[in-house]
Amino acid sequence: MAEHPLSLSAGCVLDLDPAxxxxxxAASGYDMAGVRLADPRAQAPEVARALARHDVGLLDVEVVRLGPDPLSDADRALAEAAAELGARFLLTVSDDPDEDVTTARVAELASLLQGSGTRVALEPMRFTGVRTRDAAERIARATGVTVLLDPLHLHRTGDDLARPADPALTGYAQLTDVADPGTPPADLADEARHHRVPPGRGGLDLPAFVAGLPGDLPLAVEVQSDELRTTSAPLERALMLRMAAETVMKGIA
Structure with missing residues (x-):
C-alpha cells in the first residue's frame, strides 16, 4: 500500500503558537503541519517564514465555523491567509443544521479560494450542524469541496469505520483514538477537545478505518488531550504521537 503522509495537527500542541x-x-519528523490561526493577518507572516525555514508542508489552516449569516471579515481573512500560505485545505465546520444554508455558505467560502491551491475541507461532527459523513458528502458534491474524516466523529455518529472513503470527495483524514469508544459521554465536544488518546492506544478500529482510505491520503494526527498537555512538552508529545501513528500504520501494511 502507498504511504500516507503524516501531519501534526494544531490540536496536538495548542500550547505552541502557529509558527x-x-x-x-519538522523537528519531530512529520511531513506536514496544521495551524490554527486566531488572528490570520497578524500570524500568517510568521507562519510563512517558518515554512520557508523548515522542510514541511502546510496541510491545513483552522477553522472557519459557518452559521446562518454570510461570511464574516474574519472568515474571509482566514481563507485569504490559507491561500497565501499555500495550505492544501481550509478546515471548515458548520453550526447551522439547515443543510441548504450550509451548502450556500460552503459554496461562498469555496468561491473565495478559486484559483488557489487551497480547498475547503468540511468536517462532519455529531455535535455540529453537519453531523454525518453522508450529509458532508452531499454538500461536497453540490459545492465541489472536500470532506475531512475523523474516526472519532464517525464512530460517535454510528458510522462504520471500515466503510471505504470516497476518493473523489475525501481530502484528508485525521488519526486519533479514544479510551472508551463503547460508551458515549454526555458531552461529545468535551471528549473530542480534551480527552483523546494516542492512535492505537484506545478502542477505535483504526486499521479498518485506514484500510478504507486512498493509499496516499494525508493523515493528520489529531490528539487533543489535557492529560498529555500537562504531562509532556510539545516536542516530546509530537514525537510520541508520530511514533504511535506509525505503529498503527505498520500494523496495516
Missing amino acids: EVVACA
Whole structure:
C-alpha cells in the first residue's frame, strides 16, 4: 500500500503558537503541519517564514465555523491567509443544521479560494450542524469541496469505520483514538477537545478505518488531550504521537 503522509495537527500542541507548530512538526519528523490561526493577518507572516525555514508542508489552516449569516471579515481573512500560505485545505465546520444554508455558505467560502491551491475541507461532527459523513458528502458534491474524516466523529455518529472513503470527495483524514469508544459521554465536544488518546492506544478500529482510505491520503494526527498537555512538552508529545501513528500504520501494511 502507498504511504500516507503524516501531519501534526494544531490540536496536538495548542500550547505552541502557529509558527512554532511548523517548527515542532519538522523537528519531530512529520511531513506536514496544521495551524490554527486566531488572528490570520497578524500570524500568517510568521507562519510563512517558518515554512520557508523548515522542510514541511502546510496541510491545513483552522477553522472557519459557518452559521446562518454570510461570511464574516474574519472568515474571509482566514481563507485569504490559507491561500497565501499555500495550505492544501481550509478546515471548515458548520453550526447551522439547515443543510441548504450550509451548502450556500460552503459554496461562498469555496468561491473565495478559486484559483488557489487551497480547498475547503468540511468536517462532519455529531455535535455540529453537519453531523454525518453522508450529509458532508452531499454538500461536497453540490459545492465541489472536500470532506475531512475523523474516526472519532464517525464512530460517535454510528458510522462504520471500515466503510471505504470516497476518493473523489475525501481530502484528508485525521488519526486519533479514544479510551472508551463503547460508551458515549454526555458531552461529545468535551471528549473530542480534551480527552483523546494516542492512535492505537484506545478502542477505535483504526486499521479498518485506514484500510478504507486512498493509499496516499494525508493523515493528520489529531490528539487533543489535557492529560498529555500537562504531562509532556510539545516536542516530546509530537514525537510520541508520530511514533504511535506509525505503529498503527505498520500494523496495516
